[in-house]
Ligand code: COA
């Protein structure tokens with residue numbers, strides 16, 4: 001029997017042999033002869049010269065193998081009262097037709113397509129259609145507002161944008177089309193066509209460049225597209241994620257490494273094979289959605305549940321149990337916040353009573369730190385292993401996890417268990433030396449990163465190297481801090497930069513600061529992430545006003561909250577901005593955000609000896625603690 005320890009060792013001792021074996025799970029058009037190109041460090045490429053089509057691997061080959069009638073995708077939408085199952089054959093038909101439609105709009109191999117859609121099957125169809133014709137998709141999460149969308153449009157320069165007329169939040173309809181129109185007004189780049197999926201809850205007005213989804217999908221309107229051959233190293237998608245500055249980073253995912261790594265992860269981490277049912281409650285706009293709603297379940301020949309709703313309130317905290325029972329779900333994957341929300345609404349899980357969830361084998365949680373309390377509650381409530389796993393948009397699949405498909409290891413509360421094969425995870429001190437057990441430092445991964453992880457940032461190798469590979473030469477800097485214990489279990493304690501995690505959503509305090517600083521009354525500002533019982537973290541803003549501003553403080557505070565909501569989006573969740581007299585700084589002018597956060601969280605805090613004026617911090621302390 002293969003053991004975790006043996007596989008882990010093998011993956012680090014001989015990565016080429018390990019990932020050469022794993023590559024057998026993929027149907028290649030030209031098999032990989034070379035596994036790893038390490039001639040250009042610190043940039044590495046997997047499977048150079050090999051060719052494939054990701055959509056073929058996700059759909060066509062399963063139909064050829066006899067799975068045409070098996071459910072590929074189950075759309076379950078409590079917010080619209082819709083449930084619909086798509087077999088592999090039906091999904092392929094839709095994807096091939098939409099791919100033909102994209103081709104008719106002039107989209108070809110290497111062109112980019114931006115997708116701005118909620119959790120509807122058409123979002124999955126659009127993504128796979130891009131993969132089919134070798135176009136590069138970039139999905140933007142629906143909770144982002146025009147300014148964020150415009151930045152992504154200008155960076156990805158899409159030939160076509162695919163959008164829905166609206167998304168449905170429990171208490172309101174979010175009209176996407178006016179947000180997109182505003183983003184296009186702000187962006188410099190102009191896409192040639194906008195494809196609009198009209199939803200009855202808010203039908204959008206169409207402009208001269210807009211084409212309706214249903215026009216493209218009219219039977220026989222365009223010929224369905226076949227699979228275009230791409231290089232393993234060609235990009236499959238770009239997914240923007242928050243960095244420490246206001247400018248998001250375009251994470252690139254390639255085709256070959258991605259297909260191999262996701263396939264490997266389904267078998268060895270998630271323990272999912274053909275015919276199994278996976279319910280990932282996230283959003284197609286996040287990496288968890290890309291990997292474990294869309295690509296991995298389909299690459300594995302499994303069934304994916306696409307759930308348009310919330311863990312609570314659509315209609316209640318029993319929604320997930322209903323989905324598991326009705327669709328015989330084997331694996332649930334979501335963020336800890338979802339379970340905190342369920343627990344808060346239904347602490348003794350009364351809504352679970354009478355539900356048959358016996359199909360459920362494992363619950364996976366990721367996206368933010370899993371606090372031991374939530375872990376214990378989820379474990380005892382569901383009676384199945386609850387597996388914390390740690391990763392990032394950059395890696396695309398887990399860095400640390402309990403590899404239950406390979407060998408279930410003992411669980412430890414507060415730890416996402418051990419490094420996954422392929423990842424040499426070490427905790428480094430500031431000089432780049434690996435630290436010993438229980439010593440906290442920067443969590444880094446020795447290069448090369450395994451297949452499926454980012455080869456670079458979109459058209460910006462320089463920024464890739466500067467952001468991730470320069471702090472410690474030969475290592476990838478994760479941006480998270482933490483430690484390993486004496487058994488090699490990794491404990492991830494939180495970001496060491498200005499990225500915060502709100503309800504499993506990764507946000508940049510830098511971009512919120514940029515918005516606040518843009519208000520004419522603001523002289524300077526700081527945004528910090530403070531602890532929140534439900535969402536893990538919650539942003540809070542502090543602003544110092546320019547001299548002579550006469551607007552009442554309360555009015556300004558409301559204006560600033562609204563500004564962040566309209567510029568970045570509701571997802572920023574910035575609900576409180578305080579006008580303060582001054583911000584604490586070091587003598588070189590750096591705002592002491594970390595000390596501010598520690599005071600707000602009520603944990604022991606350190607005041608750097610380089611503080612410019614300690615009385616500023618004293619004056620701010622009551623506001624921070626309130
Ligand atoms: N489109 C438009 N608006 C959106 C949106 C979307 N796709 N997703 C969220 N929003 C809005 C929400 O409506 C909310 O608006 P409001 O300020 O008017 O209430 C705001 O953005 C904040 O959303 P969220 O942080 O999700 O808070 P919430 O109170 O609506 O829900 C939870 C809280 C815990 C139920 C919810 O965050 C959740 O289900 N989390 C699961 C974690 C998850 O999916 N993480 C993704 C990565 S794995």
Ligand code: AMP
Pocket residue numbers: 241287365366367368369370388389390391392393394416478479480492493494495501504505506
């Ligand atoms: P994202 O790129 O949106 O997936 O966010 C990645 C970040 O979320 C990581 O850098 C961590 O800070 C945090 N994160 C994700 N999963 C975990 C986890 N299991 N434990 C602790 N933090 C996590």
